[in-house]
Amino acid sequence: MLETIGLDAELGRAVAGWAAATDASVGRVVRVDRGLVSVLTEDGIRRASVGGGLLRLMAHDPTEGPCTGDWCLLRTWPDHRTTLERLLPRRTVVTRATAGRQSRAQVLCSNIDITALVVALHPLPVLSKVERLVALAWESGARPLVVLTKSDLVTDADQVADDVAAATPGVDVAVVSTRTGDGVDGVRKRLEGRLTMALLGTSGHGKSSLVNALVGAETLATRTIREDGRGRHTSVRRELVPLPGGGAVIDTPGLRGVGLVEAELGLEMTFGDVQRFAALCRFGDCAHQGEPGCEVVRAVQAGELSSRRFESWLHLQRELRSAASRTDARLRAERTLESGRRIRAAKPPRARPDLKEPP
Ligand SMILES: Nc1nc2c(ncn2[C@@H]2O[C@H](COP(=O)(O)OP(=O)(O)O)[C@@H](O)[C@H]2O)c(=O)[nH]1
Ligand SMILES: [Mg+2]
Ligand SMILES: [Zn+2]
Structure with missing residues (x-):
């Protein structure tokens, strides 16, 4: 069953050792409702809560928490509770x-x-x-x-x-x-x-x-x-x-406004043509607003680039830049907090669970 939704040899190898040592079973997250996760396993849908180790990782970084599509390992305890113990590395x-x-x-x-x-x-x-x-x-x-x-x-x-x-x-x-x-x-x-x-x-x-x-x-x-x-x-x-x-x-629920994070690559893939013109502007920091030697504006005027596409690209770029500056501000704030904390307790190194080595 799980093979038909993408469980392959590589994933199988990643879980084999760990699963055998701990009696865990593999599954795929189909839905997350607050703390409760529905996981499709070979025995059908199981409902699991998030295990302690994973909760600690999530406290540090919420993106470490389960999401729909994750491959994961479940454990069932003597009192029949099921916990989601680990997520397998995400491919995308x-x-x-x-x-x-x-x-x-x-x-x-x-x-x-x-x-x-x-x-x-x-x-x-x-x-x-x-x-x-x-x-x-x-x-x-x-x-x-x-x-x-x-x-x-x-x-x-x-x-x-x-x-x-x-x-x-x-x-x-x-x-x-x-x-x-x-x-x-x-x-x-x-x-x-x-x-x-x-x-x-x-x-x-x-x-x-x-x-x-x-x-x-x-x-x-x-x-x-x-x-x-x-x-x-x-x-x-x-x-x-x-x-x-x-x-x-x-x-997925409708995305009201899709925010872009670190979408430099996406911009490159989607607006490669515009970016190739921009790379030829005379000034490295050209804003393409009428500076001399602006290759983008020249291309628009020459009809080599549609002005609609130019505007669309400008708009996305601005959005990216302001998202990046918000991230920077947040990181600065976190660093300040962090250095305060370090005085009290040295932080243990944060390690991703290594699935190849059974505990
Ligand atoms: N005419 C027509 N209406 C469609 C089609 N697909 C969806 N709809 C209608 O569009 C509306 C929204 O569809 P829904 O699947 O709920 O959209 P979602 O919000 O993206 O999940 C519903 O009233 C559907 O009946 C289609 O191929 N043709
Ligand atoms: Mg819908
Ligand atoms: Zn320019």
Whole structure:
């Protein structure tokens, strides 16, 4: 069972020694509700609380805590309680900056092979928003895929798909309608090889409907009706759903504003063309606001670069810079606290649990 959602020889080796020595079992986190974690194991879903060692790591760094998609080790105690003891090293992570003034990364889900950016064809997609999502997706380490949904509502789906493909070089673009079923098989095919796909995007664009179409059943609530009778679409949890033919999808709640953290690589992948012009500006710190010898502005004026793309890139860059400065401020504050603390107690070195050496 776990093989069909990505448990492979490498992961198997990583857990073998430890699991045998401690009688632990392996599983994959399908959902986290506050402290309680639902884990898919060979014996079905088990509910576990987070073990003490892991809690201590989390106190230091919340990203060490379990998230949907994590491979983990569970132990069952004589009183039948189950605890989640360790997380296996994450191969990929989707993160976002947390809301609020501190820009600390929050891990949304892990061990993703494909990040699907789900964008409805109707109303017409805003290209700068798609670019922004794609930048986030590259950062995760997973392969991005743009899924354009609701193709039944428009007549020019292929034209829009071409525009999106032009704005996201090197990224696969799929067109689907969950209403007619068009294109759903194409998305399912991309999960061959027992891959895991996370669905990202703003709510209302059809993520949960796509999960249902892929599974072929009503798995997740696509609709809740509010008291006042107005329809509202919600999916409040990040939930990993195994597909009948192998592979898994993770539905995520709508991302209101996707914050970018350390997305330098994502910018590079998404705006490589703009960055190549920028590298040729006369001044290294050119702000591309009319400085002499600015290659970016020249390219826009010469029609070699669209001004829409230039604006979109500028906007993302500014956002990155301010996120980085917030992180710097937080790190400075933490360092001050830390040096105060060191006077009282020397901190033990922080080590990641080494899975190869059984305790
Ligand atoms: N016409 C049409 N409507 C769709 C399609 N996919 C989803 N919808 C509708 O769009 C709304 C939001 O869908 P949902 O899957 O809940 O979006 P989510 O918030 O991204 O999970 C619902 O009313 C769906 O019925 C589609 O392919 N075609
Ligand atoms: Mg949903
Ligand atoms: Zn410039």
